[in-house]
Amino acid sequence: MKELRHRNIVDFIEGYYLAKSYLAESGELWLVMEYMQSRALxxxxxxxxxxxxxxxxSRxxxxxxxxLEYLHSRCIVHRDIKSxxxxxxxxxxxxxxxxxLCAKLTNQNPMCRHMVGSPQWMxxxxxKREEYGLKADIWSFGIMIMEMVENKPPYFDEGPRKVLHLVAKNGAPTLKKPEALSHGLRHFMSLCLCVDVRNRATASELLNVGFRCVQLVSCLTHMQHDFLRSAYGLGPSKPD
Structure with a gap:
């Protein structure tokens, strides 16, 4: 992880194994990451x-x-994408x-096998404990979009075991008010939430699709920056 450097990934600084002590009963791995003063999505x-x-x-x-595209280009599955x-x-x-929870895929181990992550986003x-790869992150990303749309993930009020059962049984969750979203956003989400992994989009493909009649990568407007900055009491951004 120390070699990972990308503007949209928190920097990993160092890792330490703490042997059994008054701080750790059975030994723990401590990770030192870039300090982030802001809050989570x-x-x-x-x-x-x-x-x-x-x-x-969209931004x-x-x-x-x-x-995600950066991680996937290095054959790394995040395995816990959520807000x-x-x-x-x-x-x-x-x-x-x-x-x-990241996993590195290799020629010897091209797929993951362990059930890892947060139930609502899996x-x-x-x-189903099948082999999975990079596109598992895309499904989780699609569920994260549902969080932004509906203010919580599907099956939010259910227990973990019930959630796992519902995800396996129902496949792609349904929106409560799909008519409130643009056709572009609904289509974009459908590309993420394909049960058939073969039809599920990659991060690179999604970046080229967009859902506001423009490419997603061109959505960095001052209005959007100011929205997030005001949420954290940072004031409006300065014009270029």
Whole structure:
């Protein structure tokens, strides 16, 4: 992880194994990461449930996908993409965190086999204990978009075991008010939430699709930056 350097990924600084002591009963691995003074996307969703527009969501999606594309280009599966794993720096840019569950795919081990992650965000193939790869992150990313749309993930009020059962049984969750979203956003989400992994989009493909009649990568407007900056009391950004 120390070699990972990307503008949308929290920097890993060092790792330490702490042997059994008064701080750790059975030994623990401690990770030192880049300090982030801002909050997670989860808090932004909770605090601004009625003001997040598709323009804001598109920028968050674009920068998250940029970070995922970087990880996937290095054959790394994040395995825990969700709103809690998305932080913002002081300028409102996305920083992916929660790298402790990442897995490196190799020629000898081209797929993951262990059920890892947070139940509501797990892909069906993960829940069913099938082999899975990079596209498991894309499903989780799609569920994260549902969080931004509906202010919480599917099956939020269910227990973990019930959630796993529902994900395996139902496949792609349904939106409560699909008519409130643009056709572009609904299509974009459908590309993420394909139960058939072969039809599920990659991070690179999603970056080239977009859902606001423009490419996602071109959505870095001052309005969107100011939205996030004001949420953290940072004031408007300065014009270029």
């Amino acid at each position: 989860t808090e932004l969703i909770i605090e601004t449930p009625l003001t997040m527009r598709e323009e804001q969501m 968050i999606c674009a920068e998250t996908l940029s970070g 809690d794993s998305i932080l913002f720096d002081r300028l409102g840019h996305v920083k992916i965190t929660g790298l402790g 892909a069906p193939e993960v829940v």
